[in-house]
Amino acid sequence: MMHQTPVCRQIILLGAGRVAQHLGPALWRAGHRVTHIWSRTAEAAQALADAVPGAVPTTSLALHSLPTPDLYILSVPDGAVAQVLAAATLPPRALVVHTAGALPLAVFEAWPAVRGGVLYPLQTFSAGRLIDWSTVPLCVEAAQPADQTLLLEVAQSLSQLVETVATPQRQALHVAAVFACNFTNHLFGVGYALMQQAGLPFTLLEPLIRETVQKALAQPPFTVQTGPAARHDTATLERHQALLHQHPTWLAIYNQLTASIQEQQTVGAPNNHGRLSL
Structure with missing residues (x-):
C-alpha cells in the first residue's frame, strides 16, 4: 500500500x-x-x-x-x-x-x-x-x-x-542497472532476431527467460550459471560460432561473454553454501 x-x-x-x-x-x-x-x-x-x-x-x-x-x-x-x-x-x-x-x-x-x-x-x-x-x-x-x-x-x-x-553508490547502481536491464534487453533482441531467422516463434524462449530471471533473483547469479561456456563445451561453442559467422557483431558479443563466464569461474567457484569463494 x-x-x-x-x-x-x-x-x-x-x-x-x-x-x-x-x-x-x-x-x-x-x-x-x-x-x-x-x-x-x-x-x-x-x-x-x-x-x-x-x-x-x-x-x-x-x-x-x-x-x-x-x-x-x-x-x-x-x-x-x-x-x-x-x-x-x-x-x-x-x-x-x-x-x-x-x-x-x-x-x-x-x-x-x-x-x-x-x-x-x-x-x-x-x-x-x-x-x-x-x-x-x-x-x-x-x-x-x-x-x-x-x-x-x-x-x-x-x-x-x-x-x-550518495552519488558514488548511485553511479555504481546505475552501471549495475545497465547490465541487468539495458544489456539484457539487447541480448533478448539478439535472441528474438535469431529465432525469426530460424523461422521459430520467440515464445519458445519465454519459459527459459522466466526461469533464468527467477533463479537469478533467488540466488547469487554467478552461482547458478549454466550453458556451454560454463561447461567448457568446446564443440558446442564452435558450432554456435559458426552459426554466428554471418553476424560478426553478435559473434564478438558471444565470444566476449563466453570469455567473461569462464574467467569468472576461475576467479571464484561456488562453494558448498552456494556462494562464490572470492
Whole structure:
C-alpha cells in the first residue's frame, strides 16, 4: 500500500520525456500539485499537461515569473541538465533536483544560487507501459538536510522503496542497472532476431527467460550459471560460432561473454553454501 502524502507539495516539472510522462501523473495521484510542465516543444508540454490535472504547459524557462513551487524536478536527458539550468531563470535558492542515475549531485555546483538534489527512479520507462510506482526504488540525495527531508517525503508518497543514496553508490547502481536491464534487453533482441531467422516463434524462449530471471533473483547469479561456456563445451561453442559467422557483431558479443563466464569461474567457484569463494 502506498504511503499517504503528509503535505501537498507544489511542483514544476521540467521535461516531458519518458520519465516525466510517468512521473507527472504519479505525483498528481500521490496528492501533489504539478503546477506547470515545461518542454522545448509546445506539443510535448501540452500532451503531458493533459495527463496531469491542473498542470499548465509552458515552453518558457523564465521560471522566476511563475509562482515559486516547493520543488523543481528536472527530468531531461543527462546531457541537457546543464543546458536547461544555464538557460533557466530561477528564483533565488530554488530547490532543483534531477532524475538521472549517473549524473553527480555536483552538477549543481556551477549554480550556487540553486539548492540541488537528486530524485532517481530505478526503473525502465517506455510509452504505453504502466508502472506500479509503489514498487519503484527511489534514490534520494541532497546537499542540505532540510532538502533531503523534503525529498524523502515526496519519494515516500510515491514508493515503498526509498533510500538515501550518495552519488558514488548511485553511479555504481546505475552501471549495475545497465547490465541487468539495458544489456539484457539487447541480448533478448539478439535472441528474438535469431529465432525469426530460424523461422521459430520467440515464445519458445519465454519459459527459459522466466526461469533464468527467477533463479537469478533467488540466488547469487554467478552461482547458478549454466550453458556451454560454463561447461567448457568446446564443440558446442564452435558450432554456435559458426552459426554466428554471418553476424560478426553478435559473434564478438558471444565470444566476449563466453570469455567473461569462464574467467569468472576461475576467479571464484561456488562453494558448498552456494556462494562464490572470492
